[in-house]
Amino acid sequence: xxxxxxxxxxxxxxxxxxxxxxxxxxxxxxxxxxxxxxxxxxxxxxxxxxxxxxxxxxxxxxxxxxxxxxxxxxxxxxxxxxxxxxxxxxxxxxxxxxxxxxxxxxxxxxxxxxxxxxxxxxxxxxxxxxxxxxxxxxxxxxxxxxxxxxxxxxxxxxxxxxxxxxxxxxxxxxxxxxxxxxxxxxxxxxxxxxxxxxxxxxxxxxxxxxxxxxxxxxxxxxxxxxxxxxxxxxxxxxxxxxxxxxxxxxxxxxxxxxxxxxxxxxxxxxxxxxxxxxxxxxxxxxxxxxxxxxxxxxxxxxxxxxxxxxxxxxxxxxxxxxxxxxxxxxxxxxxxxxxxxxxxxxxxxxxxxxxxxxxxxxxxxxxxxxxxxxxxxxxxxxxxxxxxxxxxxxxxxxxxxxxxxxxxxxxxxxxxxxxxxxxxxxxxxxxxxxxxxxxxxxxxxxxxxxxxxxxxxxxxxxxxxxxxxxxxxxxxxxxxxxxxxxxxxxxxxxxxxxxxxxxxxxxxxxxxxxxxxxxxxxxxxxxxxxxxxxxxxxxxxxxxxxxxxxxxxxxxxxxxxxxxxxxxxxxxxxxxxxxxxxxxxxxxxxxxxxxxxxxxxxxxxxxxxxxxxxxxxxxxxxxxxxxxxxxxxxxxxxxxxxxx
Numbered sequence: 001x002x003x004x005x006x007x008x009x010x011x012x013x014x015x016x017x018x019x020x021x022x023x024x025x026x027x028x029x030x031x032x033x034x035x036x037x038x039x040x041x042x043x044x045x046x047x048x049x050x051x052x053x054x055x056x057x058x059x060x061x062x063x064x065x066x067x068x069x070x071x072x073x074x075x076x077x078x079x080x081x082x083x084x085x086x087x088x089x090x091x092x093x094x095x096x097x098x099x100x101x102x103x104x105x106x107x108x109x110x111x112x113x114x115x116x117x118x119x120x121x122x123x124x125x126x127x128x129x130x131x132x133x134x135x136x137x138x139x140x141x142x143x144x145x146x147x148x149x150x151x152x153x154x155x156x157x158x159x160x161x162x163x164x165x166x167x168x169x170x171x172x173x174x175x176x177x178x179x180x181x182x183x184x185x186x187x188x189x190x191x192x193x194x195x196x197x198x199x200x201x202x203x204x205x206x207x208x209x210x211x212x213x214x215x216x217x218x219x220x221x222x223x224x225x226x227x228x229x230x231x232x233x234x235x236x237x238x239x240x241x242x243x244x245x246x247x248x249x250x251x252x253x254x255x256x257x258x259x260x261x262x263x264x265x266x267x268x269x270x271x272x273x274x275x276x277x278x279x280x281x282x283x284x285x286x287x288x289x290x291x292x293x294x295x296x297x298x299x300x301x302x303x304x305x306x307x308x309x310x311x312x313x314x315x316x317x318x319x320x321x322x323x324x325x326x327x328x329x330x331x332x333x334x335x336x337x338x339x340x341x342x343x344x345x346x347x348x349x350x351x352x353x354x355x356x357x358x359x360x361x362x363x364x365x366x367x368x369x370x371x372x373x374x375x376x377x378x379x380x381x382x383x384x385x386x387x388x389x390x391x392x393x394x395x396x397x398x399x400x401x402x403x404x405x406x407x408x409x410x411x412x413x414x415x416x417x418x419x420x421x422x423x424x425x426x427x428x429x430x431x432x433x434x435x436x437x438x439x440x441x442x443x444x445x446x447x448x449x450x451x452x453x454x455x456x457x458x459x460x461x462x463x464x465x466x467x468x469x470x471x472x473x474x475x476x477x478x479x480x481x482x483x484x485x486x487x488x489x490x491x492x493x494x495x496x497x498x499x500x501x502x503x504x505x506x507x508x509x510x511x512x513x514x515x516x517x518x519x520x521x522x523x524x525x526x527x528x529x530x531x532x533x534x535x536x537x538x539x540x541x542x543x544x545x546x547x548x549x550x551x552x553x554x555x556x557x558x559x560x561x562x563x564x565x566x567x568x569x570x571x572x573x574x575x576x577x578x579x580x581x582x583x584x585x586x587x588x589x590x591x592x593x594x595x596x597x598x599x600x601x602x603x604x605x606x607x608x609x610x611x612x613x614x615x616x617x618x619x620x621x622x623x624x625x626x627x628x629x630x631x632x633x634x635x636x637x638x639x640x641x642x643x644x
Contacts, residue, residue: 024065026131032061034127038120059100064124067096089128097121150176154203154212156234157219158182158192161244165218166193178210181234203237212237214532218244231530240532274575276495283502284365284407285310291363291405292317293348293396294370296324299411301331302494303367308332310498314340316361318354318370320347348392351399358403366408367497368396371427373413378423379554382608383600389426390433391597397437401445409501410434412451412509414486418618421554425612425619431509432615433593435583438507448504450497452512453486462520466527474536474545476524479552483521486514500576507583511568513575521547584615 035058071092097117151174155162158180166177180197182188188199198206206212215234222230227243234241284290285307292307294300295317301324307315315332319325322345329343342361346353348370357363371389372378378385393410400408412431415424431449438447462478469476493512500510528535528545536543568579584592592615599607612619 023135027065027068027128028062030061030127030131031064031124032058034123035061035120038123039116041123042116042119061124063100064093064096067099068092068128071095086129089132090125093121093124093128096124150174152176152178152211152213154179154181154198154206154210154215155195156181156215156217156230157244158184158187158197159219159221161220162218163193165216165244166195178212179206181206181215200233203234207237207239212239214240214242216242216244220244235526235529238529238532238534241530274573276499277573280499280502280573281495282310285312285498288312288364288406289314289362290316290365290367291358291361292367292369293319293392294368294411295319296321296328297369298490299494299497300367300369301328302490303369303497304328304332306491306494306498307367308336308339308341312339312365314342314361316342316344316357316363318344318346318348318357320345320370347388348396349387351395354395354399355402358399358405363400363403364406365501366396366400366405367411367501368393368408369411370396371411371430373423375415375421375423376553378426379421382422382605383603385422386426386429386596386600386608386612389423390429390593391600393430393433394593397433397447400447401437401441405445407446407501407504408434408437408448409497409504410447410449411497412449414451414453414514416451418620419616420620422612425616428616428619429593429596429612431581432584432589435507436586436589439583439586441506443506446504446506448501448506448508448510450500450510450512452488452493452496453514454488462523463527466524470527470531470533470545475548476528476545477548477550478520478524479550481521481549482519483552484517484519486517488512488514496573496576499573500571503571503573503576503578507580509579509581510571511577511579513577521549589615 068089071088097120100117150172153169153175155165155177159182162180162182166180169175169177177193177195179195180187180192181200181203182197183200185199187197190197215237217227217230217234219227219230231241231243290307290312292300292304292315295304296319300319304315304317315336317325317329317332319328325343325345329341332341344353344357348354348368358366370392372381372385378389397408410430413424413427415421416428416431417424419425419428431451434447434449437445441447466476496512500512503510524547525535528547531545533544534540536546568577571578592611596608596611596615599611
């Protein structure tokens with residue numbers, strides 16, 4: 001073994017030209033020997049082969065070299081060759097044999113039995129293939145990190161992608177494929193790519209027999225819902241689970257080791273995105289001047305990417321963070337083919353700046369994504385949260401109306417529904433501001449709101465937090481064992497926001513279909529299991545990761561809702577609903593906002609809370625709401641504790 005590794009390392013150190021010369025030299029020596037052996041086997045006599053003369057046999061072997069070169073066998077990187085070399089070598093040798101046979105026939109050379117040419121094909125084929133795979137094996141062993149065993153991997157899915165992945169793993173220094181898992185009874189107990197196929201019910205047997213270290217789900221054609229079911233089936237094995245991306249993410253349907261990634265929470269949601277309606281997607285963007293506030297944030301930056309794909313004439317980016325603005329501007333400038341991208345540094349509280357930006361560029365569509373959104377931070381910084389979220393929205397609405405913008409869309413949140421925190425209440429007031437702006441503007445500027453829940457990957461998301469905590473050995477901290485949240489992917493949320501805004505007629509609250517809610521504790525347990533670890537509990541004190549409830553954060557409630565009332569109507573899009581909810585008359589709202597502004601200017605917390613309750617009567621402290629919910633959870637009918 002040591003000698004093989006040393007030889008492999010010597011080979012690996014050679015220059016490409018030296019490797020090529022070595023390969024051609026070896027073939028020039030061995031292929032004539034193959035020809036001589038074929039004649040010897042045909043005649044059954046070593047002496048008889050010598051008597052016929054060596055010239056024609058040497059010529060037969062050497063004539064094969066250029067054919068192998070034309071077939072590309074000397075261009076292939078030996079380290080990465082796969083079983084396709086069988087086809088290439090077979091075809092090349094067949095062509096060489098046919099050429100020699102035709103030449104000998106044309107020249108009437110009869111000294112060598114013509115059937116020996118066929119024997120030569122078999123012997124030369126065995127030599128060419130075995131020599132390449134032997135060299136590949138030595139090179140791979142030489143590159144294997146010392147002291148580190150390859151990860152023994154079971155592949156879920158014995159289809160084309162799974163088989164390609166197994167071949168790719170065979171060349172890898174990281175993974176060793178040991179078996180397949182597949183639902184299809186026609187494949188079970190059979191062999192694919194040299195590996196046995198097990199049924200999912202036999203996973204425990206496969207783990208024991210093959211000492212499996214991890215499982216890779218390799219069914220890229222599966223829908224999100226199917227993928228989630230597959231992951232749930234294998235996560236109970238107590239092994240790390242990884243996944244091969246979907247067909248959209250793979251190039252040319254190839255499956256390689258580099259494509260393997262960790263299971264993401266998006267895979268656990270089982271939610272298939274609905275392709276955007278091209279007409280809706282482009283209606284307020286194509287050829288127009290578009291402004292995005294909060295352009296450097298999680299939602300704002302993705303909105304900008306989606307908007308740019310619809311080719312606006314100008315895209316104005318507004319953000320108060322210089323770094324965030326620089327980052328998104330730098331990213332978009334490189335792909336802004338034909339679109340003028342303008343970076344505008346400033347706050348939405350600067351109404352003069354907003355008016356200037358909108359009038360100077362002739363803004364036609366506004367997406368207002370700028371907001372303070374972290375519940376505990378806004379709870380402890382009420383004055384700044386109200387200023388930014390309420391009066392920033394008011395400034396944007398006024399500037400949009402004054403500039404004659406065609407459309408203005410507010411990005412709202414499910415926390416605005418029966419809010420239990422200042423952030424949610426501030427976003428509900430922002431909705432009231434937009435509703436009043438819609439009444440004032442009539443048809444000149446169409447104001448609307450889009451309300452949705454949590455988005456995966458946004459700043460402050462639990463997912464990266466849980467990953468960090470798992471890597472650090474735990475504990476995973478959750479606020480409450482019963483807390484649930486709605487989740488959506490950022491790209492889907494941005495697409496739906498754009499389409500909802502295109503359907504607006506003025507004053508609507510659009511609500512996005514968030515799918516089924518996710519219990520955060522269950523999410524944490526799944527992430528632990530998918531990491532190949534176990535939960536540490538009182539019943540299992542030797543587990544790896546503890547999940548600890550640390551208490552609800554200030555203003556946080558157990559269950560989120562998306563609708564205030566029951567007046568909800570479907571739209572032309574399957575994942576967008578429209579609702580007309582309570583609004584405040586514009587004149588009364590102006591008086592109430594003035595009182596709120598005065599309270600903010602005085603930094604009077606009691607006055608601010610009093611005005612919040614006046615503006616949002618449904619606003620109640622989180623402690624009060626959560627106590628009621630907790631009581632309902634202990635009752636025989638837990639569903640009564642929340643609205644759907």
